[in-house]
Amino acid sequence: MSDTTSIAPLEARRKLMTEPDLGAGNFLDHAFAANPNRNVPFVFTHRLDHRGKVSLRGHSLKDLVALRDRYARWYHTFGVQPGEPVGVVVAEGLEPLIHFLALSALGAIPAMINDAMRPDVMIRYLNHVGVVGVVADDTTRLASAYRADPQSRPRFLALAAEVQAFDAESAGLPEVYPYKHQADDIVALIHSSGTTGTPKSTMLGHRQFWDGKQPRMIRFPAEPGDRLMSLMPHTHAGGLSYFLTATLLGLPQVIMGDWRRKVVEPVMEAFQPTMLASFPRTYVELATGELPVKGAARVHSWFNTGDCAHYGHIRRLVTLGERPAGLIKPWLLPSEAAAEKALPGSQFIDGLGSSEMGMALFGQVTTPESERDDRCVGKPTEVVTAAAVLDDDGRQVPDGTVGMLAIQSPSRTPGYWNNERLTASFELNGYWLTGDVARRETDGRFYHLDRTVDVIDTSAGPVYSLLLEEILLADCAELVADCSVVGVPAAGGVGQAPVAVVRLQAEAAGTSGEAVAERANKALADAGLATLAAVRVAVEPGDFPLGPTGKVLKRELRTRLAGILEDAGR
Numbered sequence: 182m183s184d185t186t187s188i189a190p191l192e193a194r195r196k197l198m199t200e201p202d203l204g205a206g207n208f209l210d211h212a213f214a215a216n217p218n219r220n221v222p223f224v225f226t227h228r229l230d231h232r233g234k235v236s237l238r239g240h241s242l243k244d245l246v247a248l249r250d251r252y253a254r255w256y257h258t259f260g261v262q263p264g265e266p267v268g269v270v271v272a273e274g275l276e277p278l279i280h281f282l283a284l285s286a287l288g289a290i291p292a293m294i295n296d297a298m299r300p301d302v303m304i305r306y307l308n309h310v311g312v313v314g315v316v317a318d319d320t321t322r323l324a325s326a327y328r329a330d331p332q333s334r335p336r337f338l339a340l341a342a343e344v345q346a347f348d349a350e351s352a353g354l355p356e357v358y359p360y361k362h363q364a365d366d367i368v369a370l371i372h373s374s375g376t377t378g379t380p381k382s383t384m385l386g387h388r389q390f391w392d393g394k395q396p397r398m399i400r401f402p403a404e405p406g407d408r409l410m411s412l413m414p415h416t417h418a419g420g421l422s423y424f425l426t427a428t429l430l431g432l433p434q435v436i437m438g439d440w441r442r443k444v445v446e447p448v449m450e451a452f453q454p455t456m457l458a459s460f461p462r463t464y465v466e467l468a469t470g471e472l473p474v475k476g477a478a479r480v481h482s483w484f485n486t487g488d489c490a491h492y493g494h495i496r497r498l499v500t501l502g503e504r505p506a507g508l509i510k511p512w513l514l515p516s517e518a519a520a521e522k523a524l525p526g527s528q529f530i531d532g533l534g535s536s537e538m539g540m541a542l543f544g545q546v547t548t549p550e551s552e553r554d555d556r557c558v559g560k561p562t563e564v565v566t567a568a569a570v571l572d573d574d575g576r577q578v579p580d581g582t583v584g585m586l587a588i589q590s591p592s593r594t595p596g597y598w599n600n601e602r603l604t605a606s607f608e609l610n611g612y613w614l615t616g617d618v619a620r621r622e623t624d625g626r627f628y629h630l631d632r633t634v635d636v637i638d639t640s641a642g643p644v645y646s647l648l649l650e651e652i653l654l655a656d657c658a659e660l661v662a663d664c665s666v667v668g669v670p671a672a673g674g675v676g677q678a679p680v681a682v683v684r685l686q687a688e689a690a691g692t693s694g695e696a697v698a699e700r701a702n703k704a705l706a707d708a709g710l711a712t713l714a715a716v717r718v719a720v721e722p723g724d725f726p727l728g729p730t731g732k733v734l735k736r737e738l739r740t741r742l743a744g745i746l747e748d749a750g751r
Contacts, residue, residue, distance in 0.1 A: 263288030449476025462731025493654030575610030
């Protein structure tokens with residue numbers, strides 16, 4: 182990689198913070214105009230050569246604009262108009278981002294779809310969105326489904342390879358290009374997991390998705406030598422958010438299409454990031470077994486969003502790397518602390534967020550010196566105008582009381598595409614319900630206890646699965662590498678009971694579920710928490726089912742284990 186910096190000057194970054202028309206639909210053009218280093222490669226992809234060595238390929242702002250325009254010419258040739266949704270079903274990495282940029286430049290709405298989505302679910306989702314066309318790496322199954330239901334077939338169904346090979350020289354673009362977005366224009370649709378039906382389709386707005394990210398132009402670490410490794414799925418709002426931020430900053434970033442450790446670690450060693458951004462799954466893998474000391478040698482910050490990470494994994498990761506002595510909060514300028522001697526270890530910024538929230542709206546920082554504080558997600562970020570814990574009637578509950586987490590913020594989604602009723606179900610008393618169970622303490626810090634759908638309703642009252650998982654991962658770490666706690670019908674048919682599925686540490690291979698339960702229940706009882714009714718040890722990968730983004734599929738576990746306690750009682 183070149184020693185020439187690609188990072189935008191600080192003055193240019195300050196100006197971007199106040200650009201009135203900047204948003205998620207046109208950030209590439211603003212980055213290109215503001216950054217004098219537009220010819221310096223800063224977006225990297227990777228591949229393995231025949232010897233197994235990692236090689237990195239860089240793209241500059243100029244390269245990204247040229248790629249975007251070539252793809253946009255293809256879409257324009259197929260008649261794509263402003264406001265029309267188009268399905269994008271391509272493998273994770275840089276490629277879906279180029280399609281996003283091309284469609285946004287035409288004023289169209291990319292429906293970003295994880296290519297691991299089940300074909301039948303994907304068809305339902307595409308039909309629900311009402312896409313005018315689909316570009317996919319593999320169109321075989323989609324074409325077959327549309328032949329069976331020709332009425333639902335969109336105008337075009339094309340291979341992504343056709344777009345990549347398109348001869349754009351003779352193709353035109355609209356008279357007004359790039360498209361001039363209005364603040365409330367929808368610029369992308371992001372889907373939920375869809376494990377119980379047709380996935381929800383979260384709308385991202387042009388201004389809404391940029392709101393709250395402005396301070397990152399001066400606070401996000403973007404100094405010479407900083408490098409970001411983005412392990413987010415880039416069909417997800419999290420991946421798009423970090424790409425938007427890093428592109429405006431000109432921050433060198435490697436865009437990964439795979440979150441598994443066996444793929445990630447060699448690229449870490451080649452790229453030498455100072456920051457990683459990921460969902461929790463990669464951090465689980467990096468924190469399990471021998472730590473990636475070589476790849477994390479320069480890491481000063483780990484950024485997590487979506488579901489919160491577990492302390493049992495965080496505490497191992499922050500022993501890696503080094504950080505400026507003053508880098509104790511997220512998004513401080515490293516130059517503010519660079520004069521002081523570097524400290525061993527790194528910081529982990531655990532941000533509770535979602536596509537619906539528009540970004541991480543809560544953040545907790547953990548360093549090697551931090552005291553353990555299970556499930557604390559910190560205080561709301563400055564973009565949050567109000568955060569509260571509500572009861573079922575929308576009234577704020579007293580501090581220390583458990584209720585539904587709710588926020589007011591300009592960064593929240595405009596709602597769900599083609600589903601006003603669903604949107605309304607998440608709105609209560611002027612707040613947006615995040616789908617989480619939480620409590621607030623008197624000092625203003627929030628604690629994330631569970632997802633509302635994962636609370637275990639026992640005969641003795643609610644049990645919060647994430648609290649139990651924290652104990653297993655932190656206090657039973659000699660046995661448990663990863664775990665998931667779910668509620669299943671209790672023996673005797675009254676309420677639910679907590680059951681854990683665990684992945685064992687390599688050194689604990691062969692340990693029985695009964696032995697794990699004995700060790701875990703002692704630790705849970707010592708912590709004053711509910712104990713487990715049973716433990717199932719995951720032997721095969723399928724015993725611990727993960728979704729496309731690496732999230733444990735608790736709904737699937739509940740179905741699989743529904744009869745486990747009844748069977749045990751026979």
